[in-house]
Amino acid sequence: MxxxxxxxxxxxxxxxxxxxxxxxxxxxxxxxxxxxxxxxxxxxxxxxxxxxxxxxxxxxxxxxxxxxxxxxxxxxxxxxxxxSLFPQSVMVWGGICATGKTPLVFIARNVKINANVYQNTILRAVLHPWAQQHFSENNSTDLISNMCCD
Incomplete structure (x- = not known):
């Protein structure tokens, strides 16, 4: 049976x-x-x-x-x-504005996000080049954070 x-x-x-x-x-x-x-x-x-x-x-x-x-x-x-109580997960960062969206950033597993990691892997590597290309007419230095772009 x-x-x-x-x-x-x-x-x-x-x-x-x-x-x-x-x-x-x-x-x-x-x-x-x-x-x-x-x-x-x-x-x-x-x-x-x-x-x-x-x-x-x-x-x-x-x-x-x-x-x-x-x-x-x-x-x-x-x-x-x-x-399963805690299935595998993924951490993703993305940005959206009225005229476009940033590329997705997939954060490696077991990486703690602190200020330095956030600035280096997201702001400097992805957001700043995208913002310069996307908002080229607004590229004044007073709009960009010194901590991000040094």
Whole structure:
């Protein structure tokens, strides 16, 4: 008998195919096949290295009220559903004005943004050249910060 997300639906489908009652199918599954319906457990998200060490069975959206699996006995073969509290993220900087937008700047992973990093990687490297090209008529020195352009 295949594992299913809803064992009751499988029992009803089998009962209609075999033209017997759902109770009979339930008794056969329980007594003769010795299978029980278990709720799927939640577990932490596993990366590729951890997946090699563990056997995963299901990656569907998890609803513990509805998703069950028919297993001989509960144990290490019980299916786990992955979850992740803090998925990978990316930090991006971009600027928009009425007449255009700056190129996107993707910040490297594990980089702390302080004044020096912000000035060097964003203001000097991206924003200042873009602003000079985009606002060439407004290139007076009193509009540009001394700290940024030294």
């Amino acid at each position: 295949p594992n299913s997300s809803k064992s009751g639906a499988v029992n009803a489908e089998m009962a209609s195919e075999l033209q017997i009652s759902e109770g009979s199918v339930r008794n056969i599954v329980k007594r003769k096949l010795k299978l029980r319906s278990y709720k799927l457990n939640k577990a932490h998200f596993l990366d590729e290295r951890m997946k090699l060490q563990r056997r995963l069975a299901s990656t569907r959206i998890h609803n513990s009220q509805n998703h069950r699996a028919l297993l001989g006995k509960k144990g290490p073969a019980a299916q786990l559903v992955q979850r």
